[in-house]
Amino acid sequence: MPIGLAPTVRSKFEHHKIDEAALDGAPMFDLPFNPGVQIRGYSAINQPNCQIIIEDFMPGTEFDWTFVHDEMQYCISGEMEVEVSLPPLYMETTKAHITPGTVFSYPVGARKHVKVIGDAPFRHLCFCPPSPDYPFPTLEQLKGS
Known part of the structure; x- marks a missing residue:
């Protein structure tokens, strides 16, 4: 190792096939800082460079969140405003109606207000670089492995 350089934990290659049945059966838990708001999800990949979470927000849910990291998301199903x-x-605000197939991003420090519309959960992928190591269960934990 060169003198003066701190070692860096490196990410490795990993792949994951979304298990929608496991997500449908995942336990609900409280969204931090939002009393009474329940979500479900699991951490599909959690490497130093990025945590990828599959997450559901429930129909009728409305909440606020502030991002402590940049985050990119992809809507799989459901709708939200x-x-x-x-x-x-x-003071700069933007409104959007998010539907399946939409890719969207939040910069660090952004605040969002979400309203899930329709009768289906808002299912989406969250790409969180670098990994915040959010305490979502893994697929293996959901399946009891």
Whole structure:
């Protein structure tokens, strides 16, 4: 190892096939900082460079969230309306109607207000670089392995 360089934990190749049945049966848990809001999901990949989470927000759910990292998402199914306010003063806001097949991103510090519409959960992939190591169960944990 060269002198003066700190070792860096490296990510490795990993792949994952989404298990929708496992997600449908995943336990609900409270969304932090949002009393009474329940979500479900699992961590599909969690490497130093990125945590990838498959997540459901339930029909009729409405909540606020502030991002402590950049995050990209992809809507698999369901619909939501989102209003995003951007730092530093949160005066710049954008509204969007997110439907299946939509890719969208939140910059670090963004605040969002979400309203899930329709009768189906809002199912999406979250790409969180670098990994925040959110405490979602893994697929293996959901299946009891």
